[in-house]
Amino acid sequence: MRAVRFHAAKDIRVEDVPEPSGKLAADDVLIAPFVTGICGTDLHEYLAGPIVTPVEPHIYTGVTNPQILGHEFSAKVLAVGDAVSHIAAGDRISVQPLLSPRNDYYGKRGLYHLSPSMGCVGLSWAWGGMAEKAVVKDYNAQPIPDGITDEQAAMIEPAAVALYGVDRGGVTAGSTVLVSGAGPIGALTVLAAKAAGAAVIIVSEPNPNRRRIIKEIAPYAHVIDPAGGNILTAVADLTEEGVGVDVALECVGLEVSLNTCVQAVRRQGKVVQVGLHMKPASIDAMLWALKDITVEATWCYPTQIWPRIARMIAAGIFPVEKVITARIDAKDVVEKGFEALLDPAGEHLKILVTT
Structure with a gap:
């Protein structure tokens, strides 16, 4: 079968690999992926990996590179193990890709995303979404309602990262927010x-193409170029008595972005770290204290969030499909996928791959 596999930095290949074979374990699910998103984590692997893909056998899954990529995807169920009862052959699913023990400290508390042994389908598992077939565990296979498309179902995974940040920030009806x-x-x-009810949403983004896209998909947002305009002045102009936003969500993973969020939030507001920092950041701890703020940090998402997001999408209040900017075949995954997303002048946010 055809599969997109990561071998090393700048070495992603479309290869013919053996299909899953043998009897399924009791909690296994055999699936045929529909579409798969290219994630920022995939891009980091392509540029500088292996980072999270395993060179040595993974502590939980035991696998090593080369790795079939793809952890943002939807699929059709082909067969299920004897102990699987919540889905059946022919069902459509969205894959919740995190794999972790059910019986360690965090697993016993339902905090599966915090296990130090955690693996991930498409990053540290024998299978991934960028292949014609894959095997996942029963808890990875999340059924989806008829009211959402295969593409929307593939977007639930990145949407979970975003919604978790919004949840941790306590965004509610009438909130003022900086992204x-x-x-x-x-x-x-x-x-x-x-979707959570924010009344004022301010977006800081230096890339002109991304500013254009966000204006198209979220015309209600106030979109500002931080290089060409004073973001703090804009925040003051758009908030009551100029106090700052209730919640600032840092989605870049850069020191300057984090510190801008701290400056933009009101006293006793919340800053949520959603983007992943690749190096330590210098912060003004005294400003944190003077403003009496709360700083929240997020890692992945609670795995129980899948049905909630599916309901939000089906209800039309979380139009995740608007972020998709291209659809490509797996044969073009490097040139029209990875390289296109890494182009500084590029025009894409999310590219979906079909195998």
Whole structure:
């Protein structure tokens, strides 16, 4: 079968690999992926990996590179193991890709995303979404309602990252919000904040193409170029008595973005770290204290969030499909996928791949 596999930095290949074979374990699900999104994590692997893909056998899954990529995807169920009862052959699913023990400290508390042994389909598992077939565990296979499309179902995984940040920030009806960064997660965070009831949404984004896209998909947002305009002045102009936003969501993973969020939030407001920092950031801890703020940090998402997002999409209040800017075949995954997303002058946010 055809599969997109990561071998090393700048070495992603479309290869013919053996299909899953043998009897399924009792909790296994055999699936045929529909579409798969290229994630920022995939891009980091392509540029500088292996980072999270395993060179040595993974502590939980035991696998090593080369790795079939793809952890944002939807699929059709082909067969299920004897102990699987919540889905059946022919059902459509969205894949919740995190894999972790059910019986360690975090697993016993339902905090599966916090297990130090956690693996991920498409990053540290024998299978991934960028292949014609895959095997996942029963808890990875999340059924989806008829009211959402295969593409929307593939977008639930990145949408979960965004919605978790909005949840941690306590965004509610009438909130004022700053979203720093309008990449794929930032754009989804804007949509999630709107779904949560935010009344004023300000977006800081230096890339002109991303500013154009966010204006198209979220015309209610106030979109500002931080290089060409004073973001703090804009925040003051758009908030009551100029106090600052209730919640600032940092979706870039850069020191300057984090510090801007701290400056933009009102006293006793919340800053949520959604983007992943690749190096330590210098912060003004005294300003944090003077403003009496809360700083929240997020990692992945609670795995139980899938049905909620599916309902939001089906209800039309979380239009995740708006973030999709291209659809490509797996044969073009490097040139029209990875390289297109890494182009500084590029025009894409989320690209979906079909195998």
